[in-house]
Amino acid sequence: MGRQDSMLILALAELLNGKLVESRIIEQSLKLLCEAFTFDEALLYELDQYKQMCLKEQYLQFPFSPPEHFVLSELTPAYCELLARQTLLLVSESDQNSADEKVLLTMFGCRSLVVAAVVDEGLSVYGLLIFARREPQAAADSAERLLQTALSMFGRYVGMRVYKNKLSFAQNALESILDNTGIDIYVNDFQTHDILYANKSMAAPYGGISQFMGRKCWEVLFPGQGGECEFCPQKHLIDENGEPTKIYTWDYQRPFDGSWFRVFSAAFRWVDGRLAHVVSSADITDNKRNEELVEYLANYDSLTNLPNRRMLVKECERRISRTQKGDTGYLLFFDIDRFKAINDTLGHSSGDEFLVQLGQFFAGIPLLKNAIYRNGGDEFIAIIDGDKTEANIRNLAGFIHCRFTQPWHLQKGDIFCNVSIGVARYPEDGQTPEALLSKADQAMYKVKKTGGKRFCSATSYDCTRAAKDPL
Known part of the structure; x- marks a missing residue:
């Protein structure tokens, strides 16, 4: 590796040294790579939760309107797998272009491309780096190896954001499930009773999530109460060694509106290992009313x-x-x-x-x-x-x-x-x-x-x- 190549790697390493992934750093890196390898455009796309590749950052040396988003399914599964396994793929306009290569060249309106995939640990494609040239240009083997090294470094940096987004998608999906089950859920610390989590349906009648987090469960559910509820079922949730046992079920009537709930309580280990108490409840007000009606009809x-x-x-x-x-x-x-x-x-x-x-x-x-x-x-x-x-x-x-x-x-x-x-x-x-x-x-x-x-x-x-x- 020559001195100039070494300076490029050092400059890129210095840019990507931070632990936080910043859009500003990505744009500076794209500019650095474009200038070092004479690319006309550099584009970074990332997969969103709707399975679309969305343009996140770009560097353009000439006026150009790249697609804001596209679906990865426009490329064949075999080509996506090839992208995931290769550090980069070189695509130049020729009579021998595959259908996938023609799609990419047409999509980005150029005659030469370098495509690199950002993948997760399972080699699923979560991002694409696109470097485009208006005219084809043969690359020396040394230049290609240098670009591979640079893109590996850049891909790891962007991969941190991709991984964070992946976790965010999973968390959003889980929260969406929890918010749409028709069941109210909250979690509190088993010892301190501090609330650790509440879903939207649980929090809504009490003023929203902000009214729950960081407070004792009884402070939210029973304002004015100074301590643990007498009916708290925690003693039923652990064995003699303090380990979680079975789910405990009970019925509860909410005091301010008279609604009835079937409550399920269980002990489990929270993400940090502490013992926590999860409480989920389903509204059974209509069931109770039906039971009361049946009871009335049976007895009156x-x-x-x-x-x-x-x-x-x-x-x-x-x-x-x-x-x-x-x-x-x-x-x-x-x-x-x-x-x-x-x-x-x-x-x-x-x-x-x-x-x-x-x-x-x-x-x-x-x-x-x-x-x-x-x-x-x-x-x-x-x-x-x-x-x-x-x-x-x-x-x-x-x-x-x-x-x-x-x-x-x-x-x-x-x-x-x-x-x-x-x-x-x-x-x-x-x-x-x-x-x-x-x-x-x-x-x-x-x-x-x-x-x-x-x-x-x-x-x-x-x-x-x-x-x-x-x-």
């Missing part, structure tokens, strides 16, 4: 909004189970007298309207509040316990019969009717819901057989006459 009567027979049986079992020696409870069975006549004369909509009013009336009686159930049809059940006596129950029945002496006002007119009441007492008359319902039902039917409008106890089957009926 859709017409009167009173708890139904299913709830009645469960509550009756609960009350019987807590009954102690000497305690007495009552199950009251209400059946409307002549209810069918309302449906037949005014229609089923009026019958439903009456049942709604009746449910509201029963629920409005202090003794029956949270104790009245719709058994189905025109049947209602009440469960009463505590310090109530049979006299209290008879007084309640009298109050109810008194109300039935007054008309019920419906949209299609006023109606009069009455109610038959059968009562079973527990534990004397039965110690299961089914036994009590059967006894109360039998007592109620005894009232029906005597003309209705009365109260009957299953213990004595003694029917008490109701208040006077205007019918």
